[in-house]
Amino acid sequence: MYRFRPPHADLLLALAQTTVAVLLGQESAAQGWSALDLTGYLLIGLVNLPGAFRTRAPVTLCLVVHAAWVVFITAGYWPVAGSFGPMLAVYTVASLRPLRTAVACSVLMGLVWVYAGLLARDASMAAVVAQAMVWPAALCRFGVVARRSAKLARRLREEQAERARRAVGEERGRIARELHDVVAHHMSVISVQSGLAQFVFESDPPTARAALGTIADTSAEAMEEMRRMLRLLRSTDDRDGDNAPDAPMPGLARLAEMVERVRAGGVPVELRVTGTRRPLAPGVELCAYRVVQEALTNVLKHAPGAPTVVELRYGPHQVTVLVVNEESGTGEGVIPAKVAGGTGHGLIGMRERAKLYGGTISIGPHGGAGGYEVRLDLPTSPRAVRPEDDGKR
Template sequence: MTGILAARPLPARSKAFDLLLAGGLTMFFGFLSLAQEHWTGVLGLGMLVPLVWRRSRPELVFFGVAAVAVLQWLGGANLMAGNVGLLVALYTISVYGEIRYSRIALGIGGLGVLMATSRYWSTSDWRQQVTMMVALGALVFGVWAFGERRRTRGLYVAQLEERAAQLERDRDREAALAVSNERTRIAREIHDVVAHGLSIMIVQADGGLYAADASPEQAKKALATIGDTGRASLTEMRKMLGLLKQDTQPDLDPNQPRPQPGVSSLPELIDNVRDAGLTVAYEVRGEPRNLPALLGLTAYRIVQEGLTNTLKHAGPGARTSVTLDYGHEMLTVVVTDDGRGAAVAPSTDPGHGLVGMRQRASISGGTVNAGPKAGGGYEVVARLPYNLPGGQQ
């Protein structure tokens, strides 16, 4: 196995450099070795030619070159110019090889220093021996230490690159999640607006159809309500579709849709439902307070969805009540009716109906409970804390 840096595929430029380096060292130091040691100088070539594969096979090259150096010593040859290949191989394994093999290579280099200097014990003064040993030892250790420093720096750069790549992947995932959440939110808004508006329009159209012959005035009133509801729904739709435009200029359009509705818009919503023929009682308990925009919109949409479900499922003659209870820590929203809606299976389409109400409440840190009442009818209870998660306002 090779080290982390060697594990990367070598570019063609690096391979060409290694080929030129090995060729140049072989041409210069190899022929010097042949001129110095004659036939044993061939071993110098054996320590230089393998450098062509020094980065792709750093351990194999080093141990191969070291084996040739041992043959040189056993053959009685002196130090030659080709021994520079051993230093290049030591540097390469300290940079690109595994750390354990790099340590072993340093030990082999130190042993090589002792073996090289022992060749001259009988022909030189002890001071010269010590000087030669220290010089060769410093050279070997310096080459190895320089390679280790290069390895450490390379690993640090590799870690930075990996961290940057991970941050980029995290950013892409967060962007994709944000897009998905925004699509879900827009789909929920469109459902609330369209379902509520169409429910009122259908009820009014049916009522106007039955009253067309017996009571033309009632039919006209139903048609007027249909028109008003359609225009209000279109206004809401323009507002939501405007969020998708990147070049929106709200100050330039006098017909720009109004801000998102909140609890202050509930009386108007309830009046529209009453015009559709549904009896609705509205009550506010506790001391009203200014709510964050998200919380107010959530309460409004929950009431809107509850009234829409009542229009669709409660049946004729059903009575409905809407209650806002401003408690100490949370706003409680209750929408209840005495119709037959409990017998109708709720929608299971994700992001719509009751599921959509629960999603809205969850975003605001609250909960929604919906189900049949004891004695008949249906009830939706939402509990929305004033302090939104994450400190949202």
């Protein structure tokens, strides 16, 4: 069952202001008003103690408190002794409710203040009216500022939470891309080689042994990349040498190894390099390496035996990677139609990688014999140029 309990901070505040009001009320007689008696103490409690529930129903509480304050003043007690509850009520309304409601409550407090001045014996009405205008307006202003500050704080918290969710999503996507690229490529090679070994196990033992050797090398490389990636993900400080990977992530220097491994899987692959080789940013090299890896994985899956060319072009301000197969006995190429439509995780990973490093990627048919082409253009300097401009230099 729900229990209607006031917040602890509001309860303590209500008790504190009630105590202060009781102590201040001892000066009532000296100020020319009736001394506090049992009725006066009860009215002080009725004016101040409801403040413990001020955030539950601020407008209702404001009306109740002001009504009790009017009774307190009408009974002849010093108005100042009972003013703390109404002040807190007006501030609370301004901090939790729209400005129109806050202004109405401020006007109510000002009217009660003027009413108290009318009952005073020697009060200066000019001073009373000024106070009735200034104090409620100041409390309303403070409450509005507090409401805006709280709203801004909530918005900042929401934005921080959203940024954290986006960061987690991006990190999950990055991990998913790495896992897909590592596992899919190597498992495709292992699958092809294991099928070959099983097929020629009795008729051609040397070929079977070569296939098993390729499986062993490929699985070892996959495990090495997985361990490297896991060490990187577990690292909490990039400066911590004990947690940092003990070898760099794959780059363009290892394209020849990849091509040889795919060639051993039965795909005639040729690697061509044009332009002057030069070291590139690790992220750029990894992006190009993974795109070639995914393209060759699709060749193994969807176009086994199709002649394929991997071309790496170094330009002054960019590097271009082309993976092209001219034909396929199954009628599909580097990226078959069902994958080129955009449903494959590998294709999504390619595009995300290219976008991350400011590059462009195009995937589509090549020639008229059923082949496909993957083209990746990556800038290698802050001043990125268009592919056609780079080719003219």
